[in-house]
Amino acid sequence: MSVPGVKSNPLILALPKGRILKDCLPLLETANIIPEPAFFDKDSRLLRFKTNDPGLDIIRVRSFDVATFVAFGTASLGVCGSDVLMEFDYSDIYAPLDLNIGRCRLSIAQLADTKNKNLEDPARWSQISVATKYPNITQRYFASKGVQADIINLHGAMELAPVLKLSSLIVDLVDTGSTLRANGLQEIKTITQISSRLIINRTALKTQSAHVNALIERFRQLVTLPNNEDIS
Known part of the structure; x- marks a missing residue:
């Protein structure tokens, strides 16, 4: 038309x-x-x-x-x-x-065998490394928690970053969470719904x-x- x-x-x-x-x-x-x-x-x-x-x-x-x-x-x-x-x-x-x-969510994930930490407690998260293809969102989020985040910009295979010790955390899109689980990661915090x-x-x-x-x-x-x- x-x-x-x-x-x-x-x-x-x-x-x-x-x-x-x-x-x-x-x-x-x-x-x-x-x-x-x-x-x-x-x-x-x-x-x-x-x-x-x-x-x-x-x-x-x-x-x-x-x-x-x-x-x-x-x-x-x-x-x-x-x-x-x-x-x-x-x-x-x-x-x-x-x-x-x-519809999915933008979330923080870490190795499943890592002791979970409280993201609301800046004293326990003074500085961390995060792999993501969303550096601006990630920086803003952790800054709002009083946390200095060292951002590692990746465009794929995000789940490998904690496994290979490139970063402590990842920020990525999550739907069912099956890819995280298959690679030994767990979702620990949702930043926002997408x-x-x-x-x-x-x-x-x-x-x-x-x-x-x-x-x-x-x-x-x-x-x-x-x-x-x-x-x-």
Whole structure:
């Protein structure tokens, strides 16, 4: 469904690869946003795809990159985890809808055979080493507890860090916890609950308001949440 008056250059919707993309597909179908067949071809190397709406294209990028594409205006809207929004805190992003998908939690974990310590007692946590791909969130969290955290930035295989004595703790996304348990770790503290949001570039919201708002409303009709909060 196209919107009258839409400019010839289509809006771009940035979607994350992986688990969240799988959760997005039923929402897209219900919203009558149908990507071209190449989008579903696992062998396709395309990254940008047309849809049944001539005013909307889709790009498929890494989850951390969705927010960057939207913040810089190269994509007008996207689907992004609240963990990414908290980590980068882009001022040019407006997040009007919690899509109620990609739910998990951002948690602290340590080796299961380590004596558990009280994270609320700064005296016992004067300085620690933490491996994570969320250095900003992690630094802010431990600073709020009066703890100096030495951050080790990793982008994968986080569970190996305590096992190989690279760090004492990790901060990472946790769903079922099975990966932690399989690698001898235990979850000891939840920092925050995570879900995926519809995010909008603020400039696009002003300059292409009719089309952008029409898309927001199509997604809004799909989600009913008691606390539909903004992260902005």
